[in-house]
Amino acid sequence: MKLLELHILQSFPVSCLNRDDLNSPKTATFGGVQRARVSSQCWKRAIRETAAADSPHFKGERTRLIIGPLRDALHTHGFSEADANTKAIEISEALATYDKENEKKNGTLKVKTIFFTSPAEIKALAAAYADTKDVKKAIKALKPEPRGQGNRLVDAEVDGGTVRIHPCDDQ
DSSP states (O other): OOOOOOOOOOOOOSOOOOBOTTSOBOEEEETTEEEEOOOHHHHHHHHHHHHHHHOGGGOOEEESOOHHHHHHHHHHTTOOHHHHHHHHHHHHHHHSOBOHHHHHHHOOOOBSSOEEEOHHHHHHHHHHHHHHOOHHHHHHHHSOOOTTSOOOOEEEEETTEEEEEOOOOOO
C-alpha cells in the first residue's frame, strides 16, 4: 500500500474556522510558524454543505432515519404502504441493525448506525430493489466494483431528471 501525505496551505481572511473541545482555535506549527489548523472533519462538512447548496438532488444528511425515506421511495415504485414499510425495514436490516426497541418506545423507525445518504441514493436503492426484488442484489447494484472490473452505472429518476451514480475510476 502506498501512502500519500498532503500538506496544504490555504489562505483565509482573519477567522476562526475550527475550534477544539475547549472552544480554542486549533493551531499547528508548520514551517516554524504557528498557523491556524483546520481539521479534515471541518473540510468534509464544508464540502457537504457546499454540494447541498449547489444541487438539492445531492443534498445528503447524516441520519439514522433511512427507513421512512426508503419506504416512500418504494411506494413510488408501486409497492403498497404496508409492503413498502416491510421491504424498507428488510433493506435497512441488510445495511445496519434495525432499532426495534426505539420503535416500541417512540414509534420511530430507524437503524442504530448513522448513515450519510442523499435523496438520490435512497431513490436509486429503491429503484434497484424494484427491478431485482432482492435485497442483496439491490445493495450490490449500488456498490462500486473492485478495481479492474469496470464501472457499473445505476440510473435513478429524481424529480424528472436522471441521476447516474457510479464509483470513481481512479486507476
